[in-house]
Amino acid sequence: MKQTYSIIIALIICLNINAQQLDTKSMDSAYFGTYLGLEEPDLIPKIFAPGLISGKGRMHSFISFAPDMKTIFWATIPPKIMMMRMIAGKWTLPEVAPFSNTNNNQSPCIVDNDVIYFSSTRSGGFGHLDIWYTTFTNGSFMEPVNLGENINSDKLESHPSISKDKSLFFTGTTHGKLYNRGIYYSDFVKGVYSDPILLAEPINIMDTSHLDYTPFIAADESYLLFCSNRQNPEIERCHIYISYKNNEGEWGKPIDLSIKMGFTESSKFPYVSPDGKFLFFSSGENVYWIGSKILEIEHK
Numbered sequence: 001m002k003q004t005y006s007i008i009i010a011l012i013i014c015l016n017i018n019a020q021q022l023d024t025k026s027m028d029s030a031y032f033g034t035y036l037g038l039e040e041p042d043l044i045p046k047i048f049a050p051g052l053i054s055g056k057g058r059m060h061s062f063i064s065f066a067p068d069m070k071t072i073f074w075a076t077i078p079p080k081i082m083m084m085r086m087i088a089g090k091w092t093l094p095e096v097a098p099f100s101n102t103n104n105n106q107s108p109c110i111v112d113n114d115v116i117y118f119s120s121t122r123s124g125g126f127g128h129l130d131i132w133y134t135t136f137t138n139g140s141f142m143e144p145v146n147l148g149e150n151i152n153s154d155k156l157e158s159h160p161s162i163s164k165d166k167s168l169f170f171t172g173t174t175h176g177k178l179y180n181r182g183i184y185y186s187d188f189v190k191g192v193y194s195d196p197i198l199l200a201e202p203i204n205i206m207d208t209s210h211l212d213y214t215p216f217i218a219a220d221e222s223y224l225l226f227c228s229n230r231q232n233p234e235i236e237r238c239h240i241y242i243s244y245k246n247n248e249g250e251w252g253k254p255i256d257l258s259i260k261m262g263f264t265e266s267s268k269f270p271y272v273s274p275d276g277k278f279l280f281f282s283s284g285e286n287v288y289w290i291g292s293k294i295l296e297i298e299h300k
Contacts, residue, residue: 031091034069041278045261045288048280053082053094059282061107061159062216062271069274073097073108073116074287081105081118099134099141107159111166119158120144127154131170150193151186159269164219171213174198178211178236183226185217202253203243209233216270221245223295225270225279231256237266240281242295261290 031037036049047054053063057076064073070086081100085092097108104121106129111117114136119129122144130152132144151157155173162168166188174182182204184196198204203224204212210233216225222245227238239258243251257279258267269282278289 032089033086035278036091041290043261043291043294045263045281045290048287048289050286053084054286056094056285058285059269059287062109062214062269062282063280063287064108064110064271065274066110066113067274068113071110071113073110073118075106075108075118079104079106081108083108097141099144104129109160109162111162116141117147117160117162118144119160126152129156129158131157131160131168147193150195156181159214161216163217163221165221167217167221168193168196169215169217169224170196171215172196172198174204176206176208177204178207178209178229178233181211181213183212183215183224199251203251205230207233211236211238214269216272218272219274224251225257225272226254227268227270227281228254230254231259238268239263240267240270242270257294260294263288 031052036052038049048063053074059074060077060079061075065071072084073081075081081097082094083097084094101122106119108116108118111133115133116136117131117133120132121129122132125146126149131147133147134144135142146152151168153173157170157172159171160168161170168186168188170184171181172184173180183199185199186193186196203226210228210230212226212228212230214227218224224243224245226241228241229236229238231239239256241254242257243254245251265283267281267283271280272278272292272295273280277292279292279294280287280289282288
């Protein structure tokens with residue numbers, strides 16, 4: 001009887017070892033190439049990288065790809081910035097970004113392959129959550145630099161998104177809205193950011209029950225994505241909205257993309273990949289992605 005029991009235990013151990021080896025091989029073979037080698041979605045939202053990026057803590061930023069598609073940043077709660085890099089075609093495992101210190105760090109946005117904007121409460125700022133940037137040079141991240149008093153204040157500035165011309169869109173503090181949050185923009189003129197301007201309606205609805213924030217600006221500034229509870233301001237459940245800029249430079253009436261996608265859960269942090277192929281957004285602990293044709297459909 002003891003001999004039989006020993007044989008069974010040995011078999012279980014052997015099976016476990018083999019299963020672990022298979023899991024390791026599966027993981028090694030899965031995360032190669034663009035978009036981690038994952039099966040790409042059509043016009044139905046899918047969870048992006050489940051168990052690797054999604055499902056590893058509540059998402060608190062959009063997922064941001066470098067233009068060369070070889071680096072990914074995102075942020076989770078508790079507030080920390082995570083990253084992955086593709087080296088020789090293979091993706092590294094998620095790790096805390098070296099510039100994400102023990103303070104509140106969130107909302108990373110890769111502007112170029114080597115410049116990352118983000119928000120932080122680190123010392124040297126203006127008293128609250130400020131927008132900072134760091135550069136990746138010679139294999140290391142440089143000491144983060146505060147974006148300056150033209151943008152930052154003693155209140156909250158977060159969720160930066162940068163256009164090709166370096167115009168900055170971000171979440172800032174404004175009274176008269178839910179949680180005192182609103183969407184601002186600032187032009188980049190002669191190497192300096194101008195004083196931020198609060199976007200007027202129909203982007204920001206000035207009402208204490210309305211929340212409009214987490215902007216993403218298209219590279220050519222032809223459209224703006226953001227999240228809002230305007231479809232039902234009695235609750236905080238946000239939807240993803242898109243507004244197109246007309247020939248006069250005015251923002252059109254925002255369209256509810258969540259309804260078009262059939263996505264009923266609260267969703268935030270919209271983002272379009274640098275190659276323009278996919279729309280990403282976050283809900284709870286998951287990042288979702290969907291074909292960017294959903295944007296074209298709405299523009300018809």
